Amino acid sequence: MLRDFARLVGIGKCVSFLKAHKIFVRMLHQSAKKHGFTVCVEGNIASGKTTFFEYFKKFSSLVEVHEEPVTEWRNLHGHNILAKMYEDPRRWALTFQSYVQMTMLDMHLKKQKCPIKMVERSIYSAKCFVENLHRNSLVLDLEYIVLSEWFDWILKSHNIKVDLMVYLQTRPDVVLQRIRDRNRAEEQRITLEYVQALHDLHEEWLIKKSKFYIPCQVLVLDANSDLPEMHKIYEERKSEILFGLGDT
Numbered sequence: 257m258l259r260d261f262a263r264l265v266g267i268g269k270c271v272s273f274l275k276a277h278k279i280f281v282r283m284l285h286q287s288a289k290k291h292g293f294t295v296c297v298e299g300n301i302a303s304g305k306t307t308f309f310e311y312f313k314k315f316s317s318l319v320e321v322h323e324e325p326v327t328e329w330r331n332l333h334g335h336n337i338l339a340k341m342y343e344d345p346r347r348w349a350l351t352f353q354s355y356v357q358m359t360m361l362d363m364h365l366k367k368q369k370c371p372i373k374m375v376e377r378s379i380y381s382a383k384c385f386v387e388n389l390h391r392n393s394l395v396l397d398l399e400y401i402v403l404s405e406w407f408d409w410i411l412k413s414h415n416i417k418v419d420l421m422v423y424l425q426t427r428p429d430v431v432l433q434r435i436r437d438r439n440r441a442e443e444q445r446i447t448l449e450y451v452q453a454l455h456d457l458h459e460e461w462l463i464k465k466s467k468f469y470i471p472c473q474v475l476v477l478d479a480n481s482d483l484p485e486m487h488k489i490y491e492e493r494k495s496e497i498l499f500g501l502g503d504t
């Protein structure tokens with residue numbers, strides 16, 4: 257392909273094109289050291305966040321991906337704290353959410369090496385889960401206050417940089433089917449009511465903007481389509497996803 261390109265444009269132009277490309281990528285790396293661009297990908301369970309990252313991993317010289325620390329949640333010194341959360345939320349919600357908050361903060365604070373840092377969910381979206389637990393009395397008022405005080409202190413004492421949130425907007429029935437198909441052991445008990453409640457909270461947060469803090473601009477993508485269609489959407493919107501929405 258490169259040989260054809262060289263023949264087409266002449267080797268001289270090809271060399272200068274490659275040199276220009278190398279300079280462009282180096283400039284992005286230099287700007288990353290100073291600024292960098294952080295994208296948090298938000299959405300319901302099984303909305304397609306990990307699949308989104310699989311698509312953008314091909315820009316490996318530009319993009320570093322930090323996936324949700326599910327591995328840590330499934331094996332915390334031998335304890336599967338995610339499973340415990342689903343088995344007995346009243347007993348384990350505070351414990352689990354405390355650990356989520358710490359592991360998400362750790363992800364935000366990880367040193368950025370590439371121009372674009374993509375993060376799966378954020379310390380902000382954990383609030384949706386906590387709110388849902390509190391509304392269902394699985395986290396008591398005082399527990400809710402402690403978690404919220406921790407959250408407020410973390411935001412006050414750390415510069416958590418997020419430049420763009422990409423919200424993969426889905427229908428609850430669609431994600432429930434994906435959860436069933438994926439068949440994760442811990443997620444067997446998830447009901448339509450649960451994913452509906454999480455959906456409603458994401459909508460309150462990122463669409464109605466009537467609840468919880470939003471640190472940056474939000475790009476909403478309809479993520480109900482099948483994979484080939486989603487790849488087309490990612491291709492069409494990649495410059496906004498990689499470089500931001502501009503001043504809109």
Ligand SMILES: Nc1ncnc2c1ncn2[C@@H]1O[C@H](COP(=O)(O)OP(=O)(O)OP(=O)(O)O)[C@@H](O)[C@H]1O
Nearest residue numbers: 300301302303304305306307434438481482483486
């Ligand atoms: N557009 C799609 N069409 C059909 N299936 C999909 C689509 N996107 C993802 N899936 C499937 O749905 C399941 C969940 O996808 P994925 O792991 O990307 O979601 P997620 O948002 O990262 O989930 P979680 O919130 O649990 O981390 C996977 O089995 C994946 O193969």
Ligand SMILES: Nc1nc(=O)c2ncn([C@H]3C[C@H](O)[C@@H](CO)O3)c2[nH]1
Nearest residue numbers: 301324326341356381382385386443
């Ligand atoms: N309770 C609860 N609080 C959170 O902050 C949270 N973040 C993610 N999850 C669950 C959803 C998927 O099953 C699985 C992978 O996303 O972990 C959470 N569950």
